[in-house]
Amino acid sequence: xxxxxxxxxxGAVLLLxxxxxxxxxxxxxxxxxxxxxxxxxxxxxHRSLLASAGWYTLAEALxxxxxxxxxxxxxxxxxxxxxxxxxxxxxxxLAINAVPVAAWSPLVLLWLGIGMASxxxxxxxxxxxxxxxxxxxxxxxxxxRAADLLRSFGAGPIALLFRLRLPAALPLIAAGMRVATVRxxxxxxxxxxxxxxxGLGWIIYQAVVQIDFVQVWSAILVASVLSLSFFGLIxxxxxxxxxxR
Amino acid sequence: xxxxxxxxxxxxxxxxxxxxxxxxxxxxFGAVQAVQNLALSVQPGEFVTLVGPSGCGKSTLFxxxxxxDEPDPGGILRFKGRGCHARELLxxxxxxxQRDLLLPWRNVIDNAILxxxxxxxxxxxxxxxxxxxxxxxxxxxxxxxxxxxxxxGMRQRVALMRTFLFERELLxxxxxxxxxxxxxxxxxxxWLLELWQHHRRTILFITHDVDxxxxxxxxxxxxxxxxxxxxxxxPVNLPRPRDPxxxxxxxxxxxxxxxxxxxxxxxMKSFMASA
Numbered sequence: 001x002x003x004x005x006x007x008x009x010x011g012a013v014l015l016l017x018x019x020x021x022x023x024x025x026x027x028x029x030x031x032x033x034x035x036x037x038x039x040x041x042x043x044x045x046h047r048s049l050l051a052s053a054g055w056y057t058l059a060e061a062l063x064x065x066x067x068x069x070x071x072x073x074x075x076x077x078x079x080x081x082x083x084x085x086x087x088x089x090x091x092x093x094l095a096i097n098a099v100p101v102a103a104w105s106p107l108v109l110l111w112l113g114i115g116m117a118s119x120x121x122x123x124x125x126x127x128x129x130x131x132x133x134x135x136x137x138x139x140x141x142x143x144x145r146a147a148d149l150l151r152s153f154g155a156g157p158i159a160l161l162f163r164l165r166l167p168a169a170l171p172l173i174a175a176g177m178r179v180a181t182v183r184x185x186x187x188x189x190x191x192x193x194x195x196x197x198x199g200l201g202w203i204i205y206q207a208v209v210q211i212d213f214v215q216v217w218s219a220i221l222v223a224s225v226l227s228l229s230f231f232g233l234i235x236x237x238x239x240x241x242x243x244x245r
Numbered sequence: 246x247x248x249x250x251x252x253x254x255x256x257x258x259x260x261x262x263x264x265x266x267x268x269x270x271x272x273x274f275g276a277v278q279a280v281q282n283l284a285l286s287v288q289p290g291e292f293v294t295l296v297g298p299s300g301c302g303k304s305t306l307f308x309x310x311x312x313x314d315e316p317d318p319g320g321i322l323r324f325k326g327r328g329c330h331a332r333e334l335l336x337x338x339x340x341x342x343q344r345d346l347l348l349p350w351r352n353v354i355d356n357a358i359l360x361x362x363x364x365x366x367x368x369x370x371x372x373x374x375x376x377x378x379x380x381x382x383x384x385x386x387x388x389x390x391x392x393x394x395x396x397x398g399m400r401q402r403v404a405l406m407r408t409f410l411f412e413r414e415l416l417x418x419x420x421x422x423x424x425x426x427x428x429x430x431x432x433x434x435x436w437l438l439e440l441w442q443h444h445r446r447t448i449l450f451i452t453h454d455v456d457x458x459x460x461x462x463x464x465x466x467x468x469x470x471x472x473x474x475x476x477x478x479x480p481v482n483l484p485r486p487r488d489p490x491x492x493x494x495x496x497x498x499x500x501x502x503x504x505x506x507x508x509x510x511x512x513m514k515s516f517m518a519s520a
Contacts, residue, residue, distance in 0.1 A: 143346070146346045148308075148311075149340065149342055149346050150359075150363065151313060152312060152338065152340040153360040153363045153364070153411060154360075154364060155363045159363050163348075170350075242350075243391075244349035244350050
């Protein structure tokens with residue numbers, strides 16, 4: 001085990017230990033802070049409910065993430081190939097992006113209903129913008145000398161895009177995709193709280209209404225495990241694919 | 246054997262038209278006249294080197310010959326005996342910029358075949374051909390390595406291989422050895438001469454280094470300070486193949502004296518202009 005891993009584990013143990021000691025020692029009520037052991041126990045007891053809710057949320061987040069990434073990269077690519085269109089589209093894009101994503105959720109729920117579609121749409125919107133902006137920044141970072149070299153070999157705009165600009169933009173696109181993993185779950189859960197038929201956000205909302213605070217914490221625990229795993233997976237893929245950095 | 250190539254090159258104007266011919270060429274960028282009334286010609290098979298004070302418009306000249314920049318109207322540009330626009334030279338001249346500009350996500354072989362890939366060549370055949378050329382470029386066994394795993398000299402050889410594999414009659418090399426240490430540089434120079442003699446291409450070579458210019462070239466062109474034009478065209482009648490011992494011979498020193506005097510004069514001019 002590496003030194004960094006050891007220290008990380010030590011930090012986690014210390015945090016959880018003091019949480020447990022604080023909750024038990026001060027006999028805090030559950031609505032303030034339940035003991036960590038109680039949360040883990042309750043999570044285990046409700047594992048099938050939490051697992052299905054977790055899958056539900058994860059499915060929304062992954063689907064929205066995939067749509068958002070595809071749309072963001074495609075749009076950025078099109079604007080790079082058509083620079084005049086970029087000047088027309090960018091101000092509107094930045095204006096839409098300036099509104100916090102959560103503000104759109106009541107409208108999206110109204111349009112798409114309280115099923116999965118509205119969550120997927122919200123996640124796609126949030127992820128799409130992140131990826132779109134990082135892809136554009138990545139494309140803009142191309143080396144003019146390298147582009148000149150390829151042009152001297154007779155490369156046209158399409159060859160330049162696939163042989164130079166897209167690979168050169170990959171590190172920034174991947175960094176955007178890494179950040180967007182966590183964002184996708186946050187947006188899915190927040191939207192579920194506003195109206196849903198299942199998922200972790202829905203569980204949290206129901207648990208608060210039923211004054212079951214340990215259940216709230218259980219759902220948070222599951223959400224953070226999902227979020228960390230998704231983040232870890234994309235980070236691992238990033239290191240695999242973008243080996244040259 | 247002695248100076249056979251230089252003699253062929255000198256004898257050629259009568260029989261064959263120059264591969265590249267420029268006259269009255271100018272290029273202005275905003276308020277800066279980078280190149281003015283520039284004239285030069287390069288014979289097929291000739292190795293021409295170009296020296297000049299920094300900022301004299303050497304790179305502007307190269308960009309025009311590579312087809313990346315259009316000269317201002319009024320000049321004459323002829324390639325293979327036919328007048329043309331600079332942009333028509335895109336894809337017809339093999340250009341190697343100062344930095345190696347290897348693509349970090351491609352391994353040695355795939356960087357070497359980049360130009361052929363852009364031409365639409367079959368990737369597998371291009372790879373096979375490049376693989377067979379690796380030993381000649383001192384890269385045998387390195388085909389799967391990525392640029393960040395190579396030394397500066399090796400990266401430069403990959404870039405040269407990419408330039409050679411793009412089979413065009415005219416090679417433009419912009420200070421290809423500028424970033425290398427002295428020892429690697431002198432080895433690369435001799436290796437480049439062998440390569441040139443073997444492949445029979447025409448080379449136009451920019452450098453800062455007067456020794457390098459004389460050691461490599463059939464002819465040394467000295468550029469004036471900005472606005473750049475050709476001040477001196479000096480034939481180098483030294484025997485080939487060239488040996489490092491040549492660098493200390495009286496003939497070499499005499500040529501060097503002449504080139505240095507011309508450069509010195511221009512450097513003073515540009516120094517006075519900027520002071």
